[in-house]
Amino acid sequence: MTLWMITANATDDGAPIYLQTNGRWTRRLTEGLAITSDEERARLLGEARAMERVACDPYPIEVREGARGRFAPTSLRERIRAEGPTVTLISAIELRPAAASA
Amino acid sequence: MYRYDHYDQTIVDQRVAQFRDQVARRLSGEIGEDEFKPLRLQNGLYMQLHAYMLRVAIPYGLLSSTQLRKLAEIARKYDRGYGHFSTRQNIQYNWPRLQDVPEILAELASVEMHAIQTSGNCIRNTTSDQLAGVARDELVDPRVYCEIIRQWSTLHPEFAFLPRKFKIAVTGSPNDRAAVRVHDIGVRVIPNPEDPSEHGFEVLVGGGLGRTPRLAEVCRAYLPRAHLLSYLEAILRVYNRHGRRDNKFKARIKILVGALGIEAFREQVDAEWALIRDGVMQLTEAEFERVAAHFTPPAYRELEPRDTYVAALKLGTDRALGRWVASNVLPHKIPGYSIVMISLKPKGRPPGDATSEQMELVAALADQFGFGEIVVAHEQNLVLPDIESERLPELHARLTELELAEPNIGKVTDIIACPGLDYCNLANARSIPIATRLGEHLDDLDYVHDLGDITLNISGCINACGHHHVGNIGILGIDKQGEEFYQLMLGGSASDDASLGKILGPAFPTAEIIDAIDTVLRTYIDNREAPDERFLDYVRRAGFSPFKERLYGKA
Numbered sequence: 231m232t233l234w235m236i237t238a239n240a241t242d243d244g245a246p247i248y249l250q251t252n253g254r255w256t257r258r259l260t261e262g263l264a265i266t267s268d269e270e271r272a273r274l275l276g277e278a279r280a281m282e283r284v285a286c287d288p289y290p291i292e293v294r295e296g297a298r299g300r301f302a303p304t305s306l307r308e309r310i311r312a313e314g315p316t317v318t319l320i321s322a323i324e325l326r327p328a329a330a331s332a
Numbered sequence: 333m334y335r336y337d338h339y340d341q342t343i344v345d346q347r348v349a350q351f352r353d354q355v356a357r358r359l360s361g362e363i364g365e366d367e368f369k370p371l372r373l374q375n376g377l378y379m380q381l382h383a384y385m386l387r388v389a390i391p392y393g394l395l396s397s398t399q400l401r402k403l404a405e406i407a408r409k410y411d412r413g414y415g416h417f418s419t420r421q422n423i424q425y426n427w428p429r430l431q432d433v434p435e436i437l438a439e440l441a442s443v444e445m446h447a448i449q450t451s452g453n454c455i456r457n458t459t460s461d462q463l464a465g466v467a468r469d470e471l472v473d474p475r476v477y478c479e480i481i482r483q484w485s486t487l488h489p490e491f492a493f494l495p496r497k498f499k500i501a502v503t504g505s506p507n508d509r510a511a512v513r514v515h516d517i518g519v520r521v522i523p524n525p526e527d528p529s530e531h532g533f534e535v536l537v538g539g540g541l542g543r544t545p546r547l548a549e550v551c552r553a554y555l556p557r558a559h560l561l562s563y564l565e566a567i568l569r570v571y572n573r574h575g576r577r578d579n580k581f582k583a584r585i586k587i588l589v590g591a592l593g594i595e596a597f598r599e600q601v602d603a604e605w606a607l608i609r610d611g612v613m614q615l616t617e618a619e620f621e622r623v624a625a626h627f628t629p630p631a632y633r634e635l636e637p638r639d640t641y642v643a644a645l646k647l648g649t650d651r652a653l654g655r656w657v658a659s660n661v662l663p664h665k666i667p668g669y670s671i672v673m674i675s676l677k678p679k680g681r682p683p684g685d686a687t688s689e690q691m692e693l694v695a696a697l698a699d700q701f702g703f704g705e706i707v708v709a710h711e712q713n714l715v716l717p718d719i720e721s722e723r724l725p726e727l728h729a730r731l732t733e734l735e736l737a738e739p740n741i742g743k744v745t746d747i748i749a750c751p752g753l754d755y756c757n758l759a760n761a762r763s764i765p766i767a768t769r770l771g772e773h774l775d776d777l778d779y780v781h782d783l784g785d786i787t788l789n790i791s792g793c794i795n796a797c798g799h800h801h802v803g804n805i806g807i808l809g810i811d812k813q814g815e816e817f818y819q820l821m822l823g824g825s826a827s828d829d830a831s832l833g834k835i836l837g838p839a840f841p842t843a844e845i846i847d848a849i850d851t852v853l854r855t856y857i858d859n860r861e862a863p864d865e866r867f868l869d870y871v872r873r874a875g876f877s878p879f880k881e882r883l884y885g886k887a
Contacts, residue, residue, distance in 0.1 A: 241359065243429040244383040283361035286379060305814060307753060310762075311381045315754040317764045320685040321413030325735045 234265040235293045235301065236278045238285035246311050247285060249278050255285060259312040260300050264293060333394050333705060334479050334626040336444040343487065344441045347448055351375050352434035359431060376447030377433055380757050386425045386433060387450040388440060392460040392478040393421030393708035397695040400706050402443045404691035410436050417676060417684045419748060419799055421459050421708045422450060426755055453494045455485035459501045461509045462709035465627065466717045468665045472521045472531050474504035476624045477560060480615065484561050491568050495575030496583035511710065511826035513548045514539045514802055516585045517567060525554060532556045537567060538589030541796035545832050546586040549594040551601060562613040566605035570597065630703035630718060635668020638721035642670060645724060653728050655739035655777060661724060670721045674714040674731065675738040675746060679771045682764045683749040684712030690734045701727050711748055713741065744786040744853065745771050748799055752792030752809060759792035761809025761816040766790055766845060773846050783853060786867040802826035804868045805852060806833040818845040822879065823871045836876055837884050848883055855882050
């Protein structure tokens with residue numbers, strides 16, 4: 231059975247957000263609402279689109295249920311989107327004075 | 333450098349106020365994303381995977397130390413403490429909040445900067461040679477013409493909605509460091525064939541990369557300088573009229589030039605040009621001088637030539653300094669001065685990224701060692717253009733404080749890479765991890781220097797923001813059934829001998845791409861005729877067979 235989730239980017243800072251129940255959004259994919267039917271997916275996508283003040287360009291993504299019932303995206307793109315860049319930000323690295331002299 | 337006049341400042345200030353209102357209406361819900369998107373894009377604000385991305389224009393890559401400090405401050409205050417210098421000589425912030433963007437633009441405006449025309453189907457930032465104004469081989473400082481083009485193209489009402497984005501590059505040297513043949517229009521300053529005391533332009537048109545790479549062709553062999561703007565306008569009009577608006581992937585001018593053929597395209601341009609060439613767009617001597625006055629040389633000291641001293645540094649006992657001088661220091665047109673390239677590709681770091689602290693250090697060094705100017709190179713590095721050669725060791729020591737003295741300019745680890753799937757909404761595969769892994773793999777600096785000059789470019793998708801087609805080694809990330817694969821291309825060049833690389837063979841999975849590149853490099857080392865046979869020359873001489881044999885087991 232294919233599982234879906236509705237995602238968008240938050241209007242205020244562009245962060246990925248995921249639709250929960252009762253029209254709420256979460257920034258954690260693991261807390262998003264998994265959708266099991268095409269009808270539900272279409273209905274919730276329509277509801278998400280109506281919330282454009284807080285959510286930009288909603289779309290459905292495919293997810294799967296992993297260990298301990300936690301949902302994860304099936305595509306690499308959505309995994310990176312949910313978890314952040316796979317490289318360490320340069321501002322988070324302690325720059326080494328001796329590096330150039332190696 | 334150019335300083336804003338009342339008109340420039342008014343345009344930028346008004347745009348800040350306008351966008352502040354638009355953002356407020358978006359946040360309040362008065363306008364939705366469909367309405368807001370074209371407005372934010374006109375101000376360089378994209379939506380990427382994790383956040384908004386703000387692209388700030390750096391006209392022809394030239395920055396004052398004050399401007400660079402402001403860019404550092406913005407990164408620290410409104411972003412995550414770093415910026416990404418792009419192949420378009422711009423800077424990008426990857427994490428701004430929407431509500432902060434008007435304030436960021438206001439801060440930029442306070443130092444004569446903006447984000448106008450860094451997105452959308454308009455004429456983008458005009459790019460140029462990063463050595464403009466200081467190169468020994470330069471005929472004329474191209475920045476004067478870049479600035480004239482900037483003023484003409486900024487908010488040009490006729491070209492606000494072109495079929496697609498439009499990029500112009502200008503070089504004033506016979507050795508092309510601005511990649512003019514892969515731009516929509518490439519402008520080369522050349523001597524007048526009939527009177528070498530005058531100069532004008534060779535105008536090339538129809539170059540570009542992306543999914544349909546194409547080298548620009550000569551549209552006009554010699555254009556008197558008075559006609560620069562009218563001729564550019566004629567080209568833009570023909571493109572605006574006939575460019576494909578029905579298909580985004582066929583909308584660039586290169587497709588139009590390819591479809592018509594350069595002769596037919598030229599005829600149309602000439603017909604359009606005949607209507608406007610002698611009109612108000614003629615570049616008068618007074619107008620040229622008005623702009624040129626901003627690009628007068630700084631107060632250089634009268635120094636003895638120090639080329640011998642610089643050569644001795646390369647061979648000195650301090651090997652770190654020697655390597656750095658050999659690869660990162662270039663001859664200056666003024667005796668006693670040198671040009672210093674600052675690599676933003678230290679081992680294991682994302683190419684083109686710089687922290688606020690690094691930017692502030694470079695700004696301070698530009699003031700202390702130069703004349704307060706910094707240039708962004710399209711290779712995603714920085715340039716300190718005016719350094720007294722005697723002070724090179726002192727400068728080198730200061731740069732090492734924050735990993736800014738990597739001695740790899742022009743070497744295989746001086747990798748051009750797009751942000752790729754780590755940031756970009758369009759990407760299919762990651763670019764940065766390939767660059768950082770390769771940098772860590774090639775950790776023997778003697779080997780890297782022995783390889784000589786090699787360009788290696790990585791793009792995370794066919795849109796080719798990493799210019800993979802013109803890398804001596806090009807890497808294109810692709811998606812194969814949900815897995816990242818990388819195609820290897822060889823033989824590209826963006827320089828005078830411009831050529832488009834060709835695919836070597838089947839793509840490699842992520843786990844194998846570094847070894848594949850290593851094999852390519854070792855094939856070259858093992859087979860080159862002499863140490864001074866460049867990688868590109870070897871590829872052109874030997875073809876792909878030696879590489880295929882080692883990589884795929886067959887020629």
